[in-house]
Amino acid sequence: MPIDLRSDTVTRPTPAMLEAMMTAKVGDDVFGEDPSINTLETMAARLFGMEAALYCPTGTMSNQIAIKCHTQPGDEVICEKSSHVYIYEGGGIAFNSGSQVRALDGDRGRITAGQVSLAINPDDVHRARTSLVSLENTCNRGGGSCYDPGEIGKIRQVCADNQLKLHLDGARLFNAMVATGVSGAEFGQLFDTISVCLNKGMGCPIGSILIGPAAFIKQARRVRKVFGGGMRQAGFMAAAGIYALENNIGRLAEDHAHARQLGEAIAKKDFVRSVMPVESNIVIFEVDQGGCAKEIAQQLKEKGLLAIAISANQIRFVTHLDISPEMVSQAVAIIEQL
Ligand SMILES: *Cc1c(COP(=O)(O)O)cnc(C)c1O
Numbered sequence: 001m002p003i004d005l006r007s008d009t010v011t012r013p014t015p016a017m018l019e020a021m022m023t024a025k026v027g028d029d030v031f032g033e034d035p036s037i038n039t040l041e042t043m044a045a046r047l048f049g050m051e052a053a054l055y056c057p058t059g060t061m062s063n064q065i066a067i068k069c070h071t072q073p074g075d076e077v078i079c080e081k082s083s084h085v086y087i088y089e090g091g092g093i094a095f096n097s098g099s100q101v102r103a104l105d106g107d108r109g110r111i112t113a114g115q116v117s118l119a120i121n122p123d124d125v126h127r128a129r130t131s132l133v134s135l136e137n138t139c140n141r142g143g144g145s146c147y148d149p150g151e152i153g154k155i156r157q158v159c160a161d162n163q164l165k166l167h168l169d170g171a172r173l174f175n176a177m178v179a180t181g182v183s184g185a186e187f188g189q190l191f192d193t194i195s196v197c198l199n200k201g202m203g204c205p206i207g208s209i210l211i212g213p214a215a216f217i218k219q220a221r222r223v224r225k226v227f228g229g230g231m232r233q234a235g236f237m238a239a240a241g242i243y244a245l246e247n248n249i250g251r252l253a254e255d256h257a258h259a260r261q262l263g264e265a266i267a268k269k270d271f272v273r274s275v276m277p278v279e280s281n282i283v284i285f286e287v288d289q290g291g292c293a294k295e296i297a298q299q300l301k302e303k304g305l306l307a308i309a310i311s312a313n314q315i316r317f318v319t320h321l322d323i324s325p326e327m328v329s330q331a332v333a334i335i336e337q338l
Pocket of ligand 1: 063
């Protein structure tokens, strides 16, 4: 079995998670009758100190529903240029919401209040109406970088001053919470809406949750149905989510320690030009000039280590629940041999 560091989405449910799924109480969630989904939504809302939550099949759907609810066709959404909502959701902002993107050049995926302030369009018939700012935490393409909550507070103020909504793509927000010690309640106060993924570091087979005010979630529930995401006895899946919220948050610190080990090992290699600071469970490194990321990923694969070449000269490792300390030692040995 190769050591799979391609993504934290490759995890398989543990026996304990499967047990929780097998014994779940379920009902028809479109009728609002699935007790497991209702419990999961209540737990998530409480975790972030928000009023309500909506269980969705994927993080992409949660984000797209949020953007749909926060915008009108012809609006403009401000986000960082490497944001998942912009580059990895199939053009969904245009497709689903008829809105366009103002993509800002951030620092490892993170933008500042000053940048946001300058990117807001004036109230002028020539210009798209700026209505939403979407942040990502941790930033996937930023090598798992974490936002400073102080900066988010400043962005929040800019949004409030300009009647903009603020959404968080928190696919890896639990990683950010564990890495920085910032609580869910603190994030809940900073954003209008938050999406989190259960299908990544949390180890669930599927699932995401969109969290926000009750009136917003009511509208989001309608949009989820329109997008084809109204599921029936999905409580079997939500039970995995409940299990994950109860058991898999704290252990993310282990994944972060593993990522640091891998980051240190890769930084010693001659062919590596730079490694992004390792702040959570992602390691992104740049290969030297003339080097080809695809070739190096192929060499790693032949030695039993799977990674993704995310650009012509960058490779990404992601640690997760299915990576043991022994596998990290093995991975370090493979890297040393390369
Ligand atoms: C994975 C991811 C998502 C959502 O992914 P799904 O596969 O649709 O659940 C959203 N944002 C970021 C930053 C991600 O890494």
